[in-house]
Amino acid sequence: xxxxxxxxxxxxxxxxxxxxxxxxxxxxxxxxxxxxxxxxxxxxxxxxxxxxxxxxxxxxxxxxxxxxxxxxxxxxxxxxxxxxxxxxxxxxxxxxxxxxxxxxxxxxxxxxxxxxxxxxxxxxxxxxxxxxxxxxxxxxxxxxxxxxxxxxxxxxxxxxxxxxxxxxxxxxxxxxxxxxxxxxxxxxxxxxxxxxxxxxxxxxxxxxxxxxxxxxxxxxxxxxxxxxxxxxxxxxxxxxxxxxxxxxxxxxxxxxxxxxxxxxxxxxxxxxxxxxxxxxxxxxxxxxxxxxxxxxxxxxxxxxxxxxxxxxxx
Numbered sequence: 001x002x003x004x005x006x007x008x009x010x011x012x013x014x015x016x017x018x019x020x021x022x023x024x025x026x027x028x029x030x031x032x033x034x035x036x037x038x039x040x041x042x043x044x045x046x047x048x049x050x051x052x053x054x055x056x057x058x059x060x061x062x063x064x065x066x067x068x069x070x071x072x073x074x075x076x077x078x079x080x081x082x083x084x085x086x087x088x089x090x091x092x093x094x095x096x097x098x099x100x101x102x103x104x105x106x107x108x109x110x111x112x113x114x115x116x117x118x119x120x121x122x123x124x125x126x127x128x129x130x131x132x133x134x135x136x137x138x139x140x141x142x143x144x145x146x147x148x149x150x151x152x153x154x155x156x157x158x159x160x161x162x163x164x165x166x167x168x169x170x171x172x173x174x175x176x177x178x179x180x181x182x183x184x185x186x187x188x189x190x191x192x193x194x195x196x197x198x199x200x201x202x203x204x205x206x207x208x209x210x211x212x213x214x215x216x217x218x219x220x221x222x223x224x225x226x227x228x229x230x231x232x233x234x235x236x237x238x239x240x241x242x243x244x245x246x247x248x249x250x251x252x253x254x255x256x257x258x259x260x261x262x263x264x265x266x267x268x269x270x271x272x273x274x275x276x277x278x279x280x281x282x283x284x285x286x287x288x289x290x291x292x293x294x295x296x297x298x299x300x301x302x303x304x305x306x307x308x309x310x311x312x313x314x
Contacts, residue, residue, distance in 0.1 A: 008248070015245040016257045022238035024264025027106040028272065029230040030098060033223050039098035040210035041217040046227070047090050047203035050235035054196040072189050081185035082197045085178055089239075090202020092174030095209065096167045103164025106269055108150065110262035111285055112168045115147040117255040117292065119176035124251050127180050132252060139294030143259075146287030149280055176255070182243065183251045191247065195240045259285075259292040 033042055101109055121140050124130040132140070187194055219227060246254050262285060270276060 012248045015241050019238050019241035020257055020260035021264045022234045024261040025268055026230055026234035027110045027265040028268045029226045030101050031106045032226040036220050036223045037217050038215040039102055040206055041215050043094035043098045044203050044206035044210055046231045046235055047199040049231035051196050051200040053232050053236050078187050081187050083201055084181050086198035086201030088174045088178035090199050091205040093171045096171030100164045100167030106265055109168045110265035111150050113172050114258040114261050116172040116176040118144050120179055120255040121252045123180050135294055139291040143288045143291030146284040150284030179251050179255055191244045192240050194243055256292045259288050
């Protein structure tokens with residue numbers, strides 16, 4: 001059905017703002033829960049609970065009590081695409097991120113994760129044939145400089161980037177690949193079915209990895225609230241809204257809004273604990289923000305040609 005462009009734009013902004021706020025809150029909640037749970041079990045349990053929270057909705061939809069699209073039979077599911085996205089988006093991103101959060105701050109991790117538009121833009125031209133305009137490249141280069149300053153110029157020049165920061169950047173790379181995989185596979189299932197299966201597949205992989213590492217866990221009652229927030233609004237909600245926004249906007253444009261995650265994370269951290277960003281982190285964050293503004297002001301990327309569009313869908 002036709003949607004007024006202004007209404008569509010407002011809907012897109014609502015999706016991406018809601019998703020990035022919830023994603024930003026997840027960095028703070030993760031730091032709280034990591035004081036009690038080992039990182040890989042935290043990631044696995046988080047997304048098992050997140051996936052299970054969608055079961056009632058999926059059951060009602062399959063029974064015809066929720067009129068949203070058509071339920072896809074299990075045998076007709078695009079399992080290859082779901083597996084690739086699940087292993088990248090949930091298992092890869094969350095394994096590296098939660099391990100990294102044990103060695104770095106929530107605000108810095110959020111800023112580094114927000115740098116993945118750089119990778120998305122570089123890979124989108126190769127894999128999706130998306131053209132990145134000169135103004136967007138200027139924004140991306142400015143954002144990259146901001147990331148370098150955020151980490152610390154001396155650390156980059158000496159090669160002494162912290163272990164935690166390196167892990168978070170690996171998670172950012174997995175997220176970029178997952179974003180492109182989602183656009184390339186062009187899955188025909190609805191947003192919440194995609195979120196359910198990719199979270200379940202990723203959580204299973206994380207649980208197997210945690211068991212292989214011999215991690216043990218007990219979840220104390222006093223961290224239950226933070227964990228439930230992390231598992232449902234900051235995982236189920238954020239993931240579903242993210243896939244919906246990605247379906248509406250281009251891969252490069254949508255990923256550009258991820259800079260809002262560190263902004264929200266910093267605001268939430270300050271509200272809870274009064275923890276402020278360091279001077280070089282704030283300067284780097286501002287540079288990333290300006291770069292992302294330049295990126296978002298460019299028109300949405302289009303495939304170079306119809307043939308390229310068909311090639312990207314294979």
